[in-house]
Amino acid sequence: MAAGLAICLVCGEPLDYFEEAQEVTCHICGKKETGHSICTAGHYVCDACHRAGGVDWVMDYCARTTSKNPIEIAQAMMADKSIFPNGPEHHTLVGAALMVAYANAGGEVDLEKALAELKKRSLQVPGGTCGFWGTCGAATSAGQFYSIISGSTPMTRTPWAETQRLTSRILGRLADLGGPRCCKRTGFTAIQETATYVEEIRGVHMEMPERIVCTHSARNKECLRGNCPFYPGE
Numbered sequence: 001m002a003a004g005l006a007i008c009l010v011c012g013e014p015l016d017y018f019e020e021a022q023e024v025t026c027h028i029c030g031k032k033e034t035g036h037s038i039c040t041a042g043h044y045v046c047d048a049c050h051r052a053g054g055v056d057w058v059m060d061y062c063a064r065t066t067s068k069n070p071i072e073i074a075q076a077m078m079a080d081k082s083i084f085p086n087g088p089e090h091h092t093l094v095g096a097a098l099m100v101a102y103a104n105a106g107g108e109v110d111l112e113k114a115l116a117e118l119k120k121r122s123l124q125v126p127g128g129t130c131g132f133w134g135t136c137g138a139a140t141s142a143g144q145f146y147s148i149i150s151g152s153t154p155m156t157r158t159p160w161a162e163t164q165r166l167t168s169r170i171l172g173r174l175a176d177l178g179g180p181r182c183c184k185r186t187g188f189t190a191i192q193e194t195a196t197y198v199e200e201i202r203g204v205h206m207e208m209p210e211r212i213v214c215t216h217s218a219r220n221k222e223c224l225r226g227n228c229p230f231y232p233g234e
Contacts (some may be wrong), residue, residue, distance in 0.1 A: 008039030009050065009084075014221070016133070036128050046128050053082035054089030055119065058074050062100040062115055070101035070191045071208040078184065078216065085220045088127040088137065090183040092119055094190050095141035096208075101195075107204045113136060114148050130181045138186035139170040142194045149202075166197050176228070180222045188212050188230050 008015060010027050020032040038044045057080050067073050074097040083089055088152040097119045103111040121144045130136040146166050147151070152159035170193045174186055195206045214230040217223040225231050 008041065008043050009045045010043040011039060011041050012039045013039040013043075016210050017128070022197055036132060050084070050087050050127065051089035051092070052122075054084070054087070055123070056082075056094045057082045058089070058093050058096050059115060062096045062114075065100055065145045066104055067207075068105040069209065070097040070195060071188065071209055071212055072207075073097040073101055074187060074191060075215070078187075085216050086181060086183045088125065089162070091125040091129075091137040092122040092189050093141070094138045094187045095122060095145035097196055098142060098145040098191060098198075099148070101206045102145075102198065102204060104203050105117040105206045107149060107198075107202070109149050111231060117148055118144055121203050130179075130186065135167070135171060136186050136190070137173065138183065138190035139167045142170055142190040146194065146198070162201055166194060169193050169197065178224075178227075180221055182222060182224070182228070184214050184216050185224070185228050185230060188214065 015037045016039065017037045021036055023032065024035040024038060025032050026045040026049055027043045028045055028049040031046050032212070033046060035044055058077055061077050065073055074093060077083060077093055077097065083093065096115060099109070099118055100111065101115055103109050122141055125137050125140050129140065143163050143166060147159070147163045150159035150162055152163045154160070170190045173189055173193060177185065177189065192208070192212065195208055199205050212230050213232045215232065217225065218232060
């Protein structure tokens with residue numbers, strides 16, 4: 001398994017995406033389902049296998065960090081080999097980094113219960129949503145974080161509206177940056193926008209670095225390089 005590469009987890013070949021879902025079989029667990037991508041050698045890895053180790057790592061790290069800086073937390077988690085440059089594990093990572101930073105910064109939340117709920121919700125968001133659903137998993141993860149701390153449900157008024165406003169702000173900025181997908185670029189953007197929004201609306205200040213510098217560009221063939229605000233430079 002080629003851990004840490006933005007390529008096939010089985011053989012290291014690039015991934016091919018197709019617009020219409022096709023019947024595929026996970027090379028790791030053997031599960032048959034419909035999916036939108038296989039590698040050029042024909043391997044498919046399901047979301048559950050792709051993110052299993054990464055989500056466990058995220059939950060473990062968040063249970064013990066004392067940082068108030070969600071970017072610092074996210075970068076520490078991204079540095080582990082279980083977190084790939086791109087993949088659905090980021091749909092948990094983004095919201096979890098925000099949740100623990102919010103709690104450590106004095107936000108009122110039952111952290112253990114909130115992280116468990118975030119994990120449950122985030123596992124329902126499949127890979128590829130940024131291209132196939134018209135929304136990005138990073139924005140969804142940040143929205144899940146905010147919906148939990150605000151008590152939003154389909155029947156609430158202000159928390160419902162605040163959550164929609166947050167995700168719309170994130171998606172607007174992501175649209176301005178453009179594609180193709182990069183879970184680091186979208187993740188950092190979602191965290192940055194959410195930290196600002198939470199301070200505006202809830203008065204909780206999460207620490208942020210003066211500049212966010214990505215260290216994963218060499219592992220991502222689709223990196224925008226100089227067109228990404230987090231690119232470290234040549």
